[in-house]
Amino acid sequence: MAMKEVAGSGVIMRSALGRVRGLGTARSGVDAWWAQRLTAAALVPLAIWFVLSLLAHLGADRTAMAQWVGRPWNSVLLLALLIALFRHLALGLQVVIEDYVHGEGARLVGVSIMKAVLALLWLAAVVAVLKLAFAG
Amino acid sequence: MHDVREALMAGRASDGRPVRRPLSPHLQVYRPQITSTLSILHRITGVGLGVGTLLLVGWLVALAAGASAFAAVQWFIASWLGLILLFGWTVALLFHFCNGIRHLFWDAGYGFAKPAYHRSGWLVVGVCLVVSLVIWAVGLAVW
Numbered sequence: 001m002a003m004k005e006v007a008g009s010g011v012i013m014r015s016a017l018g019r020v021r022g023l024g025t026a027r028s029g030v031d032a033w034w035a036q037r038l039t040a041a042a043l044v045p046l047a048i049w050f051v052l053s054l055l056a057h058l059g060a061d062r063t064a065m066a067q068w069v070g071r072p073w074n075s076v077l078l079l080a081l082l083i084a085l086f087r088h089l090a091l092g093l094q095v096v097i098e099d100y101v102h103g104e105g106a107r108l109v110g111v112s113i114m115k116a117v118l119a120l121l122w123l124a125a126v127v128a129v130l131k132l133a134f135a136g
Numbered sequence: 137m138h139d140v141r142e143a144l145m146a147g148r149a150s151d152g153r154p155v156r157r158p159l160s161p162h163l164q165v166y167r168p169q170i171t172s173t174l175s176i177l178h179r180i181t182g183v184g185l186g187v188g189t190l191l192l193v194g195w196l197v198a199l200a201a202g203a204s205a206f207a208a209v210q211w212f213i214a215s216w217l218g219l220i221l222l223f224g225w226t227v228a229l230l231f232h233f234c235n236g237i238r239h240l241f242w243d244a245g246y247g248f249a250k251p252a253y254h255r256s257g258w259l260v261v262g263v264c265l266v267v268s269l270v271i272w273a274v275g276l277a278v279w
Contacts, residue, residue, distance in 0.1 A: 037240065037243055040236050040239075040240060041240065043233075043236075044233070044236075044237065047229065047233060051229070051271070055271065055274065055275060055278070058275055058278050058279045059278070059279055062199065062203055062206045062207075062210075065199055065206075066199055066200075069196070069199060078196075085189065086189075089182075089185075089186050089189060092182045092183075092186070093182075093183070093186055096179060096182075096183060102139075121189065121190070121193045124193055124196075124197050125192070125193045125196045125197065127200070128193075128196040128197045128199065128200035128201075129196060129200075131200040132199065132200050
């Protein structure tokens with residue numbers, strides 16, 4: 001990364017090649033930003049489907065609920081929801097931690113612990129859905 | 137000084153005394169506006185929904201674990217504390233959902249004029265409250 005002082009306009013933090021191409025970084029710099037938007041867009045229909053499904057099953061007993069989760073398309077959509085939701089949540093919480101936790105060490109530890117906890121919760125939820133999917 | 141960037145925070149008061157520059161925005165004198173209020177609410181509801189995800193995971197795991205575990209989770213959700221948490225989760229989800237769509241429009245380059253983002257902000261508040269109440273009215277009527 002070449003940092004170049006241009007008269008009157010401060011430091012430009014772009015590679016020379018990137019500036020020539022007008023792309024800024026070599027594109028990986030926007031990965032987290034882009035993933036946050038993609039998962040947000042995926043969560044729009046998935047959240048509507050999930051909330052309406054829950055409403056339709058109010059008062060249902062465990063057997064009915066387990067059968068509902070176990071139906072192939074419901075399992076697939078639930079897994080898709082869990083993937084998009086946990087990725088979106090991890091990216092969002094990372095930004096929050098990075099904004100408020102100062103000091104490189106504490107920030108690294110905070111983000112790592114958050115991601116480890118989310119990974120375990122995510123795996124637990126995924127295994128639960130898979131168990132119900134393969135139960136019937 | 138722990139970080140070289142803190143050098144930018146060094147300044148002088150009008151009497152020449154060296155001071156640490158104040159951070160902006162100055163929250164103690166900051167008049168809340170629809171824009172800034174919804175912005176911080178987006179973050180707060182996002183973190184809140186993260187905590188609410190524990191409920192989702194607990195519910196799924198209990199469902200897979202068996203009858204007694206599921207009965208315990210159902211009992212908790214149907215308790216007063218559970219219902220209050222679930223209502224908060226509904227409002228937070230709807231707010232984050234609607235305001236998230238507002239953010240996606242901004243990302244696509246729409247809605248940056250001052251009247252537009254004021255209107256869309258109040259629209260988000262209205263839709264969030266109305267749909268939350270409709271969901272709970274339907275829910276309580278069915279349940």
